[in-house]
Amino acid sequence: MVKRSSGELLFGLRVDRALPVSVTTQLYGAIRDLIAEGALSPGRRLPSSRTLATELGVSRTTAIAVYERLLSEGLIEARTGSGSYVSDQAASQRPQASLRAAESGDASDTEPAGASVSQAILAASGRFVPRLPHPQKPRAFVTGMPDYDSFPLAIWARLTARHWRGTREVVLGYGDPEGDARLRRAIAGHLRANRGISCDEDQIFITAGAQQAFDLIGRVLLNPGDKVWFEDPGAIGARNSLTATGARLVPVPVDGEGLNVAQALARAPDFRLAFVTPSHQHPTGAEMSLARREALLAAAGQAGAWIIEDDYDGEFRYDGRPLPTLVSGDRAGRVIYVGTFSKSLFPALRLGFYIAPRPLVPVFAAISRAFLQGVSTEVQAVLAAFIEEGHFATHLRRMREIYALRHAAFHRAAAEHLTGLLDCSRSQAGFHILGRFADTRLRETEVLKAARAAGLVVSGLGSFSSAGPDPQNGGGLVLGVTAIPPAAIERGVADLARVLRSCLQP
Template sequence: MSKYVGGALIPTLKIDRGDRSNLAFQLTVALRQLILSGDLSAGTRLPASRTLARDQGVSRTTVISAFEQLAAEGLLDSRIGAGTYVSAGMRVPKPAAAAARPPEELPHLARLGARIREPYFPRLGHPPAPRAFVTGMPAFDAFPGALWSRMSSQYWRENRAGIMSYPDPAGLFELREAICQHLRANRGLVCQPDHLFVFSGAQDAFTQIARMLVNPGDKVWLENPGAIGARNAFLSCGAEPVPVPVDEEGIDVEAGLKLSPDFRIAFVTPAYQHPLGVTMSLARRMQLLDAAEGAGAFIVEDDYVGEFHYGATTLPPLKTLDGGQRVIYVGTFSKTLFPAVRLGFAVVPPALAPMIERTLAAIAHGVAHSVQGITARFIAEGHFASHIRRMRGIYAGRRDALLAAAARDLGGRLEVRPTETGFHTVGIIPDGADEEVALAEAAGRAGLAVTPLSRYALEPIAQRGVTLGFSAVPPIEIERGVRVLAEIVDRPPA
């Protein structure tokens, strides 16, 4: 830094006149950054307030205000008659050595920090806007935004003490009651509000359940292939994953018992296996319940798209068969409403409810009061049931558009399986060709969102294919996407 009689020259110090923030604040931030970076070293004399004010085109009062703030922070020393200096005690850390250290050598990492770099940990990201063929994303264009806005406005005009207080960590009772009524009427699941807990989405529910029920080293059955987010929740608590294969009836319980008869948790998606899309048969459900009872284990049932079935009949949740009280039923509003609502819930066996309530009261923060209150009214006033019925029709039409376009443009090259449930299906590459990763990458470059099935697997699987979501975009976009995908499939390998 150059010196002159009036103090250090600071050519890099600039005030942004286009920035709406206070000039004194800007000057304080800029000087602080120069000091902490070492550009203004300990003992450096700053220009006099009049000089710096003239150089920067600001008032002397602005400079004095910045100097006083930095002096209060201990970064500057003002000496009467001698000027203002960077504090002599300043020691700027040298980040280069830390940055050069390989991640594997970082000290004091918890078990989660060490394991989270493993290749199977990253969750699948969603694009910022809907596109073909993203999975797990509802139709934003069909959501009743105006109605939601009106209900939000009404909610925020109510008594402040009731709507701005700390939320109950277990969930707003009105919402818990409304969800129970909806489950009873629409999913055939009878439960009590005291046995239902509200979370910040299904992923938060999985994480909290894992923290409360899993010790490091406990065996957890995971569908292979299976849901990545739930898998990560159990892994983060030190669980030992047991990848259990999936066939046309769902999770292979006999294989799971051979791999680990002493399992602690079995995580399953019975309504619509994620990602393969099979529905767990009644016989397999009974077999799984018997296995859990024999092992003294719990079953976590993720009913992420159970509301959206397009056939004449559908099996009720696994939880409805749970005479032994082994099933923890998890639902989400990210798929039924919209992801940003960050709202999920879990229906737990009565024996677990007191422990979960105590634990949440001790460590959880609860979900925003407003989100819970508005959602409770949306359900109680019948809007939610109407929305579900309407969306079933829309999604069925989008599914039909995908299947028709695939039959026309992809026949014989990608086997797109029909489905009666959910937001996506799978396209199987014939002859077991190991081309799914290349296909997914090429589709991504073309603006499509498809994921290879191997991405969901903890251990290698026989199926080779990609996921094809149909819920997020209108039929015209689905048809365009299929045409683009057909061009990619026909393209000779590079």
């Protein structure tokens, strides 16, 4: 049986018996102020008069007198057999001055003198790029979002319940800041079998999503001003994380073979780090060729630089086995592989990982133990069981089939509705499709505005570029196709065609 709450903790209330004001009046005024300020909101249960008296060291008679006064003013209400609660009408009696100041945006009276953000973050903030929209309810054509309806929630709930039946020391205690050992072993086994990556579990570090991994890697390996090769167009979140370190991002063009290493060397031969998405370039969908991979590894070795390989959706290839990873061909230990479960399972997990090259393991281990708190032990334990018992492999197989059908549905609808408007790449992997404007009169900014008005969630190609949309080149759209079923995809394509045609009208 679940016990009823014994009421709010009010240890912050103070009584000064040296004051000429009675203890009853002091306590009444303090509780009244908490209610007026919203710290005690309507419906919150107050402690019993006996509990209040004991905790504050006053007589019960005093506590009863305080409650009776609050009751008489309508600030609290007594419920028979249940206790005293802050009344609904208390909210109407709050002073409104502070609310008006907050609404007006005038924070001059509330900000502490001299408050400022870190100078490095402040200097970088002007170069941050807005993140892509992710509505609560999936709709056409949100990017980077898996199909929620196909996730096996019943299995996940069963594994979660089993976890909570474990010993209290295990389920309630502190976790390892480097990551749960069982999960790290499970990930190592999965990567070895499915992605061809050979690594030891101590090289794997668990993070709160891939974004935290990028931030941590950048802060450990980069100094302000260090040069970073970055794909252009490229991933927004990673760009923001690396920009925040104070590093100098060097945009490198991407073509059909991935990042152009020759141009990168011409622009910054003394680079410290390179960021790439070789299995499915984000957002163009290009696959890095073997020649480019070899050239990139050679350049990193010669410069003593590191490479971040973001394998954000490498699990999802629909015309055969997933492409080899860059790290699987790394013999010099220059590649840091980053993975995430936000795409393969669901984003609310906020769980990712990175594989540190053997020379960096002691560094990242020391950083983790000294500064990081680790990810939820519950999430890690449940995910470890999900992988170990084969549910993850089964889920991936099923989702590859589902997403392949959705890609096909999009291309069928595009052939019918978007011909002459949008040239869509024939991607056989990942979560999105790149469409470039086929009519030179189309302009990205106008299309995005019209699409939003039509209820479509589309992302412009220019959002991923260091220079933004190219006014000389109409640009294009990045369209997610995994979050919604084929029928919704087909309706979305038809709606998008109407939007594009409307933008062609004078």
